[in-house]
Amino acid sequence: MTTTAPPTTPGPAPGGPSGASRPGAPRRRARNTDRGVNRAFRWTATGAGGLILAVLAAVAIFLVLRAWPALTAGGDVLGEEVSWFPEGASLLSFVGPLVFGTLLAAALSLLLATPVAMGIALFISHYAPRRLASTLGYVVDLLAAIPSVVYGLWGSLVLPPIVVPVWSWLADTLGWFPLFAGPASPTGRVLLTVALVLAVMILPIITAVSREVFLQTPKLHEEAALALGATRWEMIRTAVIPFGRSGVISAAMLGLGRALGETMAVLMILSPGLLYSFKILQAGQQQTIAANIAADFPEANPLGVSTLIATGLALFVITLLVNMGARAIVARRKDFSGAN
Amino acid sequence: MAQRIDVKDLNIYYGDFLAVQDVGMTIDPKSVTAFIGPSGCGKSTFLRTLNRMHEVIPGARVEGTVAMEGVDLYGDDVDPVAVRRQVGMVFQRPNPFPTMSIKENVLAGVKLNNKRISKSDAEDLVESSLRGANLWNEVKDRLDRPGSGLSGGQQQRLCIARAIAVKPQVLLMDEPCSALDPISTLAIEDLIAELKDEYTIVIVTHNMQQAARVSDRTAFFNIAGTGKPGRLIEMDDTATMFSSPSQQATEDYISGRFG
Amino acid sequence: MSALSTSPARGASAPDPERTASVRALLRGADAGRRRKDRTMTVLMWSAFGLAMVPLVSVAWTVVVHGMERFNVYFLTHSMRGVFGGMDAGGIYHAILGTLLITLGAAVISVPIGLLAAIYLVEYGRGPLARAVTFFVDVMTGIPSIVAGLFAYALFAVIFGPGVRMGIVGSVALSVLMIPVVVRSCEEMLRLVPNELREAAYALGVPKWLTVVRVVLRTSIAGITTGVMLAVARVIGETAPLLITVGVVDSINGNLFEGRMMTLPVYVYRQYSQGLVPCSNVTDVVCIPDINYDRAWAAALTLILIVMLLNLVGRLVTRWFAPKTLR
16 A cells, blocks of 8 residues: 555545556547446536535425425514514514624633633643644534533533523623623523533644644744743744634634524523613523524414515525635635645 | 853754754844745744744744844743844745734834834934835835835835834844845945945845845855754854955855755 | 954943943833733733633533443433333443444445545545535535434435434434545545556556555554544434434334334433423332433543544554554
């Protein structure tokens, strides 16, 4: 086996078996080789690639198709036919608070997770002993292997007694700040608890992407900083972080995408409400799109299902935009570092 | 400003591998000392022990003493960060920080030590450092542009400006011209000749003509074979080294018979 | 080495004590503030990692401790049929069966598509289509699982009419989540196959498709197996899409194409949401108030064990087979 060969470059394998080495024969052979099974195989593979695009398009199309009845029905019809639809609301004013709650929960979790994830990523890339680094990375990845329903169970049965005293202390001391307005719910089923659990769940992806970026920092620049008499932290600040900034941003956006769509942890922990409320220590204030769908779907009538699918469409669009933004940044980075 | 360095019985390791064995030498202040020798003979490795950059590589360590004016750089009460502050370094490939402007690059080292440098002091320092690196006239109109937009030779002089902006005692140069074209190389060599009035300069070079042109003293390193440690073969005034070396190996290398 | 030392005037003179003192002062160290900051940051980095370990250890600990209470052969081999109130009975056999069948269904759908798409990207892909596929595969990894569930529901609702609940709908939902993961890992593995191997096959006159099947796939089969197992491990814990597409049921259903099925993650949620059982003290029937929570923990333990087993076996497969083929 060829063991010394480097991993193949992204470029595809040479187009055809018959190279330009034999000027006489190739033309006919080239045509020959793209016949029968060979061509069928190529088309099958290409078809599978195209199918993926088709699936993504189908997700959008079918969601629109099933959401159509709710999108076209007026608010009054929805209010009459759908038991949980608020009286006198329109579809837009129903989705509004859900979008708000989704964004708030995701933003809070991102706020909690990103600094810790960056710390872990730097720890693994620049502080931990070399031999331990990959093991430590694997241990962090284990957090991603725990199913979300288990996080939900943990966050609703184990976490509240631990966090409630902290939350009440927050409400008592920082209650003047709108986010921490008291009184803190004694059940702990509030948005901050949810955000905490979401933060744990998105930690691995942010860590993994940031770690990769930090590890790519050119040795040249790290040594330049050290040779100027920088301490390790100063080296990280002058060379590593500026280099990895865009990568960390896209990592955070990927984490945001995860947090936006997470269902079970929110469903099992949060005591829901449909308000535009920043009170993250009080129960019954906010709800997220995903959790709302999971909560109401099993009992919904056809128009109710349609309404929920319409909210799901909103979630789909939001996450799609966030993910496309993140991936575009990553892709641009790849081009950039490739040019160097 | 410039200080003398005395190296005694220095062994340099990468993990268990002995890379350079038993080096002893004296580096004079306000002079240029050149290290020459074939690839892999340990001259760059040795250079990196003079400002404790060697130990940045995991598992790397040294035995013996490197003393600056009698103070062992590897002593217990010496901070490697302070050593690197006093012993500046210029690398083989120019490495200005890509996210910083020319001005920020020059000030990068100073900012670490002294966060509240006044604006006019900073501008003076940028100018004097860039003048010191013979770069001022070329970049004075675009100090706020990224340093990575300069040519290779200009980038390397920017790195020299960055190194001398922190006013080190000693300046180490690890093949500073190997990635540059002949004209840029000449500019750097002129600069070295000027800098030696103020700094102790140690330069590693592959180019023997360069060593002959710029240095006052020359040290020749050699390696007995692959996997064997590098050694200091001979060190003397440059003129003597190139006219009448005392070792056969030096003469072979200088006359181009190997390496 | 003394022979190498130069003229006595240079070598012998002892350093001037005054200069020694000043150099010593210079080298003593950066100012205390900078060193303190550096040390603080080091401590912070370590504690960031420590902080992440708290939930990991806490989750693992609580799941094991609470889960062990009911985790036994009876629990694994019985369904919930006829179990009500606080009865000391009931198990997860039907949920394990459902999870295995639905996940198997998802794997059957997504592995061929994902593998072929990866082959397309590595062996044929170039131009705008390949770029689009690469980009949207990445985007697809970010689709929320509940949206995948809604999609599968909507798809089958269009075909079979609304309100349809069966296992295969869940499989379709999971495969939407699984395909991008399979593509990514397979692509990575196929790219590891050295080009020389392909060229060697071409040189022997082997047609391209046969080269891909016989040489490229055979060389990377261990890595692909690992990738698929890790992808399965990722989707096997999905709850939300199954909750809305497959529903819940108390008895055993082994048919993917007919009726509701129970799955492990949904079982955990279902037991949890049923909450505490109100036990009256007068009856002589055994009644355990928090039986539902106990079952939820035990099922969660089972689920985590399955996920960990898949992860472990997946990694072992590479370790066992990789040396013979790659690296």
